[in-house]
Amino acid sequence: MRIHPTAIIEHGAQIHETVAVGPYSIIERGAEIGAETVIDSCVRITGRTRLGCRNRVHHGVVLGGDPQDLGFTPERAKPLRIGDDNCFREHVTVNAGLKSDTGTRVGNGNYLMAYAHVGHDCVVGDHNIFANAATLAGHVELEHHVFLSGLVAVHQFCRVGAYVMVGGVSGVRQDIPPFLLAFGDHARILGLNIVGLRRHGFTAAQRGQIKAVYRTIFRGGLRLAEALAEVEAGYPTDETRHIIRFIESSRRGIASLAPTRSQRTEQE
Template identity: 65%
Template sequence: MRIHPTAIIEDGAEIDPSVTIGPYSIVESGAVIGPECRIESCARIYGNTRMGAHNRVCHGVTLGAEPQDLSFTPERAKPLVIGDHNHFKEGVNISCGVKSEHGTRIGDHNFWMAFSHAGHDAQVGDHNILANGATLAGHVEVEDHCFISGQVAVHQFARIGAYAMIAGVTGVSQDVPPFALADGHRAHFIGLNVVGLRRGGFDQSQRSRIKAVYRLVFRSGLRLAEALVRAEQDYPGAETEHIVRFIQSSRRGLISIG
């Protein structure tokens, strides 16, 4: 076993004698690292991680980290299980599981480019490539031989079928079938964030006011300045004032309605 003297290996970590661990990396108690893995500098392998053989973990990678889920508590953590021959480039972050017994699972021969991410309970098969900044939200499922381009964002619970390719800067909110080429669109206004408003304590009258203002802005056919004047006249209230101020201070313009 080749471990740099600045690395921290907690008691209870199971590390194969053939593993290499670079400077300032941390392997927590409970982590399991299989044969011929290479852990480079400043990586952190959390205690819920189970890793197979011949994996390469580059600088600054975090594996098995706490999920970015506001409901998470440490006692609910489930494992991150990683297969063989995966390559995690600089800054990759993969969360442990939290809401399913199997946790987060990564198969074999996957290539994760710099700063790509998989959220809690994601399921990734074999021979997939995630380009720089590609992001899989919680519970996303990726089959085998997929190419997910840079800055792609996959919504929670969406599925990517085998041999699919997703073009860069694409937002994926629904399933992508096997063998498909998927391309994204820039953001369009498609309605109100009703769930967020309800959670934020906005009552029905407030939500109705907001909806009416946006109907004027996007659907009335009025020029924007005229629509804003009408909004303040017809639907007075704090929400209307906020919308009007925001639009009037916009420098780049508004997204269009979908």
């Protein structure tokens, strides 16, 4: 174990022998740190935190801090559980849970750039990227392979589906279904996240089917239940079933389509 002499490791913290801890960092009793994790300087890891293996925690990060909720009291705190192979860049904050028994959860292989924030009781899947200052309010759910651009803010209880990209300085106030590109101060859907889907190996045929599914849902002139039934029958793929499950389980509603160029011209 490589522990800088200025670091404070409270008795009762469980730290694997291969962990490195930099100067002036504080790890509280009760914290668990997995193998080959590297913790830089001035990091604070509270006793509510369970951190997996091979994580990289840069300068000034706070993991498991108090939820930013006016109703919080220390005895109500729930854990923060983090998987393996994540990277937390400078001054990232990930709060402990408050209202759900499972607390705040972060999966594997996520990359959070400087000043990103994950609020209490969020569920973050695997291989997501948070650009600088991307922010999740409480109870947000991110699936996997999501890209949040810089200064994106996601409203509490919203969900963002797999392979979604949200453009910079956007405010997400409703759910963004899988495979889509969204943008705007009240983020609207622009179309498929084509670049992201290509990068992750989706074929032209798969992308075409996903596009057809969304065309039926958003532009088919059908009631939502009718549209979902039609795409389930017409495009019986894993991607279609994923889209249907996501939409049917939405509590905040689905973000709307951005107007087309011709619609914008008519509005003007």
